[in-house]
Amino acid sequence: xxxxxxxxKPKVQKETKxxxxxxxxxxxxxxxxxxxxxxMFFVKKVVWFLFRxxxxxxxxxxxxxxxxxxxxxxxxxxxxxVDVTVRLIPKNFTLDIYKAVWTELNYFEAFTNTLLLSxxxxxIQTLICCFVAYGLAKFKxxxxxxxxxxxxxxxxxxxxxxxxxxxxxxxxxxILGIFQFLNGGGxxxxxxxxxxxxxxxxxxxxxTWEKFTTSGITLTNTYWPMIILSLCGLAFKNGLYIFMLRxxxxxxxxxxEESAYIDGSGIIRTFITIILPLSIPxxxxxxxxxxxxxxxxxxxxxxxxxxxxxxxMPKIVGIPSSLTTDYAGQNLxxxxxxxxxxxxxxxxxxxxxLFCQKYLVQGIERSGLTAD
Amino acid sequence: MTxxxxxxxxxxxxRKKSASLDRRKARGxxxxxxPFVIGFVLIYLPIVIDxxxxxxxxxxxxAGGGYQLIPVGWANYNEALFVNPDYVxxxxxxxxxLAFDIxxxxxxxxxxxxxxxxxxxxxxxxxxxxFIPVILSTGIMExxxxxxxxxxxxxxxxxxxxxxxxxxxxxxxxAMDIEKLxxxxxxxxxxxTYVTNAINNIYNIVNRSGVQMLIFLAGxxxxxxxIYESVQIDxxxxxxxxxxxxxxxxxxxxLVNAVYTIIDSFTTDSNVVMTxxxxxYQKANGNVLSSAMxxxxxxxxxxIIAAIAGILSAFVFYQRRD
Numbered sequence: 001x002x003x004x005x006x007x008x009k010p011k012v013q014k015e016t017k018x019x020x021x022x023x024x025x026x027x028x029x030x031x032x033x034x035x036x037x038x039x040m041f042f043v044k045k046v047v048w049f050l051f052r053x054x055x056x057x058x059x060x061x062x063x064x065x066x067x068x069x070x071x072x073x074x075x076x077x078x079x080x081x082v083d084v085t086v087r088l089i090p091k092n093f094t095l096d097i098y099k100a101v102w103t104e105l106n107y108f109e110a111f112t113n114t115l116l117l118s119x120x121x122x123x124i125q126t127l128i129c130c131f132v133a134y135g136l137a138k139f140k141x142x143x144x145x146x147x148x149x150x151x152x153x154x155x156x157x158x159x160x161x162x163x164x165x166x167x168x169x170x171x172x173x174x175i176l177g178i179f180q181f182l183n184g185g186g187x188x189x190x191x192x193x194x195x196x197x198x199x200x201x202x203x204x205x206x207x208t209w210e211k212f213t214t215s216g217i218t219l220t221n222t223y224w225p226m227i228i229l230s231l232c233g234l235a236f237k238n239g240l241y242i243f244m245l246r247x248x249x250x251x252x253x254x255x256x257e258e259s260a261y262i263d264g265s266g267i268i269r270t271f272i273t274i275i276l277p278l279s280i281p282x283x284x285x286x287x288x289x290x291x292x293x294x295x296x297x298x299x300x301x302x303x304x305x306x307x308x309x310x311x312x313m314p315k316i317v318g319i320p321s322s323l324t325t326d327y328a329g330q331n332l333x334x335x336x337x338x339x340x341x342x343x344x345x346x347x348x349x350x351x352x353x354l355f356c357q358k359y360l361v362q363g364i365e366r367s368g369l370t371a372d
Numbered sequence: 373m374t375x376x377x378x379x380x381x382x383x384x385x386x387r388k389k390s391a392s393l394d395r396r397k398a399r400g401x402x403x404x405x406x407p408f409v410i411g412f413v414l415i416y417l418p419i420v421i422d423x424x425x426x427x428x429x430x431x432x433x434x435a436g437g438g439y440q441l442i443p444v445g446w447a448n449y450n451e452a453l454f455v456n457p458d459y460v461x462x463x464x465x466x467x468x469x470l471a472f473d474i475x476x477x478x479x480x481x482x483x484x485x486x487x488x489x490x491x492x493x494x495x496x497x498x499x500x501x502x503f504i505p506v507i508l509s510t511g512i513m514e515x516x517x518x519x520x521x522x523x524x525x526x527x528x529x530x531x532x533x534x535x536x537x538x539x540x541x542x543x544x545x546x547a548m549d550i551e552k553l554x555x556x557x558x559x560x561x562x563x564x565t566y567v568t569n570a571i572n573n574i575y576n577i578v579n580r581s582g583v584q585m586l587i588f589l590a591g592x593x594x595x596x597x598x599i600y601e602s603v604q605i606d607x608x609x610x611x612x613x614x615x616x617x618x619x620x621x622x623x624x625x626x627l628v629n630a631v632y633t634i635i636d637s638f639t640t641d642s643n644v645v646m647t648x649x650x651x652x653y654q655k656a657n658g659n660v661l662s663s664a665m666x667x668x669x670x671x672x673x674x675x676i677i678a679a680i681a682g683i684l685s686a687f688v689f690y691q692r693r694d
Contacts, residue, residue, distance in 0.1 A: 052487060059484070060501045062575050066517070067508075073522050128407050135404025139397050147405050150412050156674070157420065158639035160646050161666035164431075164659045165422035169415070232411020240583075240632075242408075267400035288507065296511035314512035335522045342516045346508050353507050357500045360586075 070343050073336035074098065078325055081332040097340045100320035106311045107344060114295060114313040115348075117223055122291035124230040125238055126283055132233050133245030134271060138257070148246075155239025159299060167303055170225040171218055225304045226294075236293055236300065241286045248282045249275070284359040292349050317341040427664040448664035458648065459665055466638075466645035467672070473577070474633050476570050478626065481581035485588030486618065506582030514640070580637065584629045591625035592618070620689040627684045631677055638673050645669055 014021040036042065069088070077092035085091075101107055136148050159166070219225050229235040233242060252275065260270040276283075298314040305312060319337055402409075427448050429441040452459050488499055509517065570577070595618065603613055637643060649669070653662040 049492075052490075052492065056487065056498050059574075059578060060498060062578055063501055063504055066520070066575070067504075069522050131404045132408040135401045139401025139404065140394075141398035141401040144401065147409060151408065154412065154416060156635055156677070158635075158646065158666065158670065160639070160649050160653075161663070161670050162419050162423045163650075163653055163666070164426050164663050165419045168426070168431075169419050169422065228415065229411075231407060232415055233408040234411050234416050267397065267403075271404075292507045293510055296508075296513055298512040298515060317512060317516060332521060335520060338516050339520065339522055342513055345512060349508060353504070357503065358496070360503060 067343075070339040073332075074340035074343055076336060078333050081336070097323065097337055098344070100323050101316070101337075101341055101344055104320040104322060105316040105318060105341070107316060110311040110313050110316045111348070113310060117226060117312065118291050118294040120223070121226050121230040121235060121294050122287050124227065125233070125235055125241065125290045126287045128231060128233045129238055129241040129245055129286060130276070130279070130283060133242045134249050134275060136242070137246045137249035138252075138254075151233075151239050151242050154234055155237070155243070159236065163303060166225075167220070170228075170304060171220050173219045173224075220304050221307055221310060226300060235290075236297060237289070241289065245279070245282060245286065248279060252278060281359045284356055288352065288356045288360060291352065295349055296345065313345045316345070423663055424667060426660050427667055429660060431660055448661050449668065451661060452665045452668065456661075462645055462648045463669065463672075466643060466669075467676075469644070470634070470637055470676075472566070472569065473573075473580070473637055474630065476573070476577050477581045477584060477633050477637070478629055480577050481584035481629065482588050482622070482626070484581070485585050485592055486614070488585070489589060489592045502578075502585060503582055505579040506586070509579050580633075580640070583636070584633060587629055587632070588622065588625055591622045595621045623688045624690060627681065627688050630684055631681055634673065634677050634680065638669070 012020060013023045072088045072090060074097050075093055075095070076086070076090040077094045077096070080086040080091050083091060132147075132151070136144060136151070219228075226235060230238075256274060256278075257270050260274055261267075265273070295313060301312045301314050305315070308315075317338055318341070319334055323333075323337060325333060426441075428443060428445060430444050431441060484502065488495065488502065599617055599621075600613065603617055608616065638645070640646065649662045649665050652665060653659055655661075
């Protein structure tokens with residue numbers, strides 16, 4: 001085709017300042033279409049396109065179908081579950097389940113409590129993990145590798161292993177025996193026991209902290225265990241966040257900071273004014289993980305909140321008393337109620353996800369994550 | 373440098389005041405990791421050590437608000453291994469499913485990552501859908517899903533329903549179909565059941581491979597397009613490109629993901645051993661027993677991780693950047 005064009009010199013038909021209209025012989029349309037669509041390359045492309053589409057749509061269906069059934073089931077009345085003709089579209093449309101969950105299971109209270117807890121811990125975790133990861137990625141100091149190993153160690157140990165001692169440590173919270181010492185628990189020196197009623201004497205803590213025992217403070221049923229763990233970068237999956245952020249910071253060129261140092265900026269200032277703005281997509285990714293995993297977490301909430309005083313999202317899953325039934329479809333109906341609770345728990349998360357999801361991939365893509 | 377300074381006797385008062393950049397940077401490094409180090413030493417290590425210690429004790433909560441520890445030696449371990457009827461069998465079946473799931477998750481997430489990395493219409497939508505499970509199907513949702521009979525029920529096209537939610541026709545494929553498919557080929561029964569299980573388990577596998585997909589995607593993004601261009605010019609097919617370029621370049625990610633998948637699948641709530649340990653924790657006097665069980669489980673899994681990481685790292689290809 002090209003050779004032909006070169007042979008027959010194109011005739012200049014019309015020439016203006018910007019455009020030149022040239023006439024040359026083109027291959028007929030039929031030939032061109034043939035070359036384009038009847039080649040093996042094109043057939044392969046179409047087959048691959050179809051295969052890919054079917055696969056992706058199929059797996060999307062697998063991911064979305066359970067959510068769809070949850071939503072469909074949540075609008076159904078108990079009668080629908082014994083009706084064989086009713087499957088995915090409710091016949092007796094009702095909002096009873098939503099109403100009951102909202103009023104009887106304290107949904108709103110749970111929502112505000114969980115929002116407070118998740119937002120605060122997620123912000124703290126994101127910032128602390130950024131700090132630790134930056135320190136690990138960009139500074140060569142003795143013990144760097146050791147600290148990184150410790151991070152991995154905290155990720156590898158399953159939290160169920162630490163279940164009992166986590167509870168005990170926060171039930172009787174004490175660091176190095178300080179509280180015990182301050183509260184008259186006594187400390188033994190050279191065989192003598194020195195008692196100290198310091199805390200009792202000054203009485204600085206409000207009533208919410210009255211549960212002092214001789215073995216430390218009771219922090220269970222408060223947000224403190226989560227906040228303390230977040231402040232140290234030890235909360236749920238924080239090792240993973242630190243690992244991800246570390247890889248990201250390693251991808252940031254050193255020259256950026258060096259030029260800032262030469263301009264006289266300190267280490268902290270460089271971090272805050274130069275590095276942090278760069279890493280916003282990655283930070284949003286980590287925030288999204290931290291927020292949503294804390295939101296749905298049932299391990300720590302069940303462990304640290306032993307009473308029903310503080311209602312949190314994962315604890316509202318249950319059967320509202322007005323909906324109890326001995327009906328034939330009881331099993332399915334209760335399952336639908338539990339799933340409705342699930343929908344209501346994740347509904348706020350869906351909103352957050354819709355806003356953050358484009359950063360999720362972007363943040364990861366820019367991280368240049370490598371394993372070396 | 374310092375010698376020259378001393379010889380020419382140029383006074384450098386500033387030098388004394390501020391340490392060298394390297395020194396300052398080393399100090400800065402400690403400053404950044406300080407929160408973690410403090411927390412690790414003061415809070416985490418005591419918790420870990422206590423957890424090991426508790427597994428050798430019985431705990432009695434004293435009325436005054438304290439607790440009492442009664443040392444019992446190896447009794448908890450003894451009870452877990454030899455007295456408790458279910459622990460060893462649960463452990464074995466848990467490890468068995470681990471061996472089944474991990475290759476499946478790795479293969480699936482790599483495949484999906486390669487697919488989602490290609491340029492196509494609606495890529496953003498598919499990515500958004502595929503990462504939904506990472507965000508939404510964790511924690512409490514996982515436990516709801518574990519006893520969910522609704523989606524099985526809804527998924528059936530028809531059938532007589534007794535209202536119990538259990539049904540026989542809920543599996544997507546049965547071994548029969550696959551066997552028909554494989555009957556011409558001389559593959560063993562094991563492979564047939566493996567494939568059947570994988571397909572019936574697909575929801576589970578999709579749900580659990582979200583983070584792995586993200587990590588693989590990041591790895592794929594970091595491969596330089598210039599390499600692909602040059603092999604294309606050399607006339608490599610897509611198949612060759614995958615095995616000769618993509619696979620070696622992504623192999624460090626495979627190691628990371630293998631380790632992450634092992635950790636993730638044995639700490640997740642839906643793991644049978646973890647469920648069993650949690651149940652034991654709730655029982656009377658089960659808290660110390662569950663500690664002992666969890667530590668034994670942890671040791672086994674650490675050994676598995678070490679072995680797999682050791683084997684895989686022999687095959688990992690690291691690109692020299694410098």
